[in-house]
Amino acid sequence: MNTGRARSTPYDGDAVVVLDDIVRHACNSGASDIHLEPKRDRMQVRFRIDGAMVEHRSITPELGPQVVSRVKVMARMDIAERRLPQDGQMTLELGLSQRTHVRASTFPSSQGEKVVLRILRQQSVHAFDRLGLRPEVMRRVREHLAAPQGLIITCGPTGAGKTSTLYAFLQQIDTTKINVVTLEDPIEVEIDGITQGQTNVRQGFTFAGGLRSILRQDPDVILVGEMRDAETAGIALQAALTGHLVMSTLHTSDAVETIVRLVDLGIEPWIVANALTSVLAQRLVRMVCPGCRDGATLESDLWDGDEVLLPSGSPIVRPRGCIQCHRTGYRGRTGIFEFVELDDDLRDMIKTKAAAREYRELLRKRNVQSLRRAGFDRVVEGVTTVDEVVRVTT
Numbered sequence: 337m338n339t340g341r342a343r344s345t346p347y348d349g350d351a352v353v354v355l356d357d358i359v360r361h362a363c364n365s366g367a368s369d370i371h372l373e374p375k376r377d378r379m380q381v382r383f384r385i386d387g388a389m390v391e392h393r394s395i396t397p398e399l400g401p402q403v404v405s406r407v408k409v410m411a412r413m414d415i416a417e418r419r420l421p422q423d424g425q426m427t428l429e430l431g432l433s434q435r436t437h438v439r440a441s442t443f444p445s446s447q448g449e450k451v452v453l454r455i456l457r458q459q460s461v462h463a464f465d466r467l468g469l470r471p472e473v474m475r476r477v478r479e480h481l482a483a484p485q486g487l488i489i490t491c492g493p494t495g496a497g498k499t500s501t502l503y504a505f506l507q508q509i510d511t512t513k514i515n516v517v518t519l520e521d522p523i524e525v526e527i528d529g530i531t532q533g534q535t536n537v538r539q540g541f542t543f544a545g546g547l548r549s550i551l552r553q554d555p556d557v558i559l560v561g562e563m564r565d566a567e568t569a570g571i572a573l574q575a576a577l578t579g580h581l582v583m584s585t586l587h588t589s590d591a592v593e594t595i596v597r598l599v600d601l602g603i604e605p606w607i608v609a610n611a612l613t614s615v616l617a618q619r620l621v622r623m624v625c626p627g628c629r630d631g632a633t634l635e636s637d638l639w640d641g642d643e644v645l646l647p648s649g650s651p652i653v654r655p656r657g658c659i660q661c662h663r664t665g666y667r668g669r670t671g672i673f674e675f676v677e678l679d680d681d682l683r684d685m686i687k688t689k690a691a692a693r694e695y696r697e698l699l700r701k702r703n704v705q706s707l708r709r710a711g712f713d714r715v716v717e718g719v720t721t722v723d724e725v726v727r728v729t730t
Contacts, residue, residue: 341589342558345393346378346393346394346395346396346397346420347381347393347394347395347396347399347403348395348398348399349622351398351399351402351403351405351406352406354395354399354403354430355403355406355407355428355678356428356430357456357585357667358370358372358381358403358431359428359436359438359453360430360499360561361392361456362381362383362453363430363436363455363678364391364663365383365385365390366383366385366386367383367384367385367390367455367462368454368455369383369384369452369453369454369455370382370384370452370453370455371383371384371389371450371451371452372395372400372404372407372450372451372452372453373450374400374445374447374448374449374450375394375447377397378394378395378396378397378400379394379395379396379397379399379400379461380394380395380470380682381393381394381395385662386622386662386664386666386667386668386669386700387495387622387669388622388664388666388728390664391663396621400448401448401449401634403451403537404442404448404449404451405477407426407440407442407453408422408424408440408442408453410426410427410428411423411424411425411438411440412424412425412427413442414424418444418449418601419444420444421441421442421443421444422441422442422667423440423441423442424439424440425437425438425439425440425441425456426438426440432664436455437455437456438453438454438455438456439453439454439456440453440454440455441454441524446451449629450605450665451466458465460504460511461500461504461506461507461525462500462501462503462504462526463504463507463542464504464505464507464508464645467500467501467504467671467673468670468671468672468673468714469671469675470628470673470705473673473675473727476614476675476677477505477614477616477675477690478508480580480613480614480677481505481508483577483581483613484579484581485576485577485578485580485581486576486581486582486611486613486614487572487573487576487583487584487611487612487613488505488564488580488581488582488583488584488613488614488615488616489583489584489585489586489594489614489615489616490502490583490584490586490615490617490618491586491587491588491589491591491593491594491615491616491617491618492505492585492587492588492589492592492617493587493589493619494587495548495620496619496620497618497620497671498585498618499524499561499585500524501616501618501671502559502583502584502585503524503525503527505583506530506557506559506583509557510530511529511530514555514556514557515531515553515554515556515557516529516530516531516555516557516559516560517532517533517550517553517555517557517595518531518532518533518558518559518560519528519532519533519534519535519543519547519550519558519559519560519561520532520533520534520535520559520561521534521535521561521562522534522541527597531553532639533550535561536700540608542568542569543561543562543563543565543568544568546569547560547568547571547572547575548571551571551575551580552681555580556580557579557580557581557582558572558575558580558581558582558583559581559582559583559642560582560583560584561585562584562585562586562587563584563585563586564601565601566601566602567596569598569601569603570603570607571645572584573598573603573607573608573611574607574611576611576612576613577607577610577611586598588617590617590674590706590707591616591617591674591675591676591698591699591703592605592676592692592696592697592699593614593692594615594617595608595612595615595682595686596695598612599686599689605686605688605689606687608686609678609682609683609687610683612678612686613677613678614675614676614677614678615675615676616674616675616676616677617673617674617675617676617707618671618672618673618674619671619672619706619707619711619729620669620670620671620672620728621669621670621671621672621714621719621720621724621725621727621728622664622665622667622668622669622720622724623666623668623669623670623718623719623720624653624654624665624666624718624719624721625655625657625658625661625664625665625666626656626667627654627655627658627659627660627661627667628656628657628658628660628661628665629653629654629655629656629665629718630653630654630655631649631651631652631653631655631658631685632651632652632654632720633645633649633650633651633652634647634648634649634650634651634652635648636648638706638712640664640708640709642689642704644724645708645709645712646712646716648714650715650716650717651716652715652716652718652721652722653718653721655721660670661662666697666724668672670714670719670720672710672711672725672728672729673707673710674704674705674706675704675709676704678700681698682695683697685698691725707728707729708725708729711725711728711729712725713726
């Protein structure tokens, strides 16, 4: 599938003009990334739109290396180095008032150098009430954000929207009366009223070292972009026990895996049990394009273990594909969530190093909404599809 108009003719001509045109089309399509992929007889250009890869156009085999060289020059890379990966940043002037900032990465492959360009947009913070949280979950999250201390974790894979959720959380806090400090890699959105720091591993400015420094800055609220190691997690948990509200992310699949991971990092279970207050697991699902959806009914029951989450005959929608959605059938994304608050029972289980299955059994008995169940609710509402929910929750 392609990104709209017919693109059977490969790019040819001037590398400067071609690169500008590719980036311009990517920006207009709402793409987050541009992939320049070397093939035997061409260089394939693909965009990542709403989390999915979409073909755009190809570049002639003669012009492809010139476009790569253009990227290297603009991103201040070594133009002669083709054997090692390189990283850099560049800014393109695409119009009288359009400056586009791009992070570039090269990777040597058997067919030549592959380039990925991440478009760095100065985005606005998502409104808290537009994340996709249920009203009851929104109310409970606000209560945790109003607490004087504790650790709140959002979890999920890369690209699940975890940082965007934390930014939305910050918008619920009155920063005029407290000191909010963040440590990120990189800073994705600049927010007025708070102090934002960015790690620099090459210079020795790590998450662990930066977090220690933040604790000497008299913070009330701390946002740590990611807990990448045991040292950072340990410092964050200790901070959450000593009068600080801490927010961070983990690359874990759900709330249970988050709890187990923290204990497996070697942190004392009693510290995890007393510092961690809530976990919000999340995924982003693509929404069915409103311009080309078809109505349908579910042909068979959908199960999760021994529970029917969606019975046959349920009304659903199916994607078709049109120009507006780049023939994908989807347009835009929204979140699905699993929210778990720690209580005395869960804390006791943490202290005794309970197994993951024991946590899951307790949450099931309490009817805590899983990610898949949350996703199927959005299917019934006509927001997304069964295939999309299964894709992001498997």
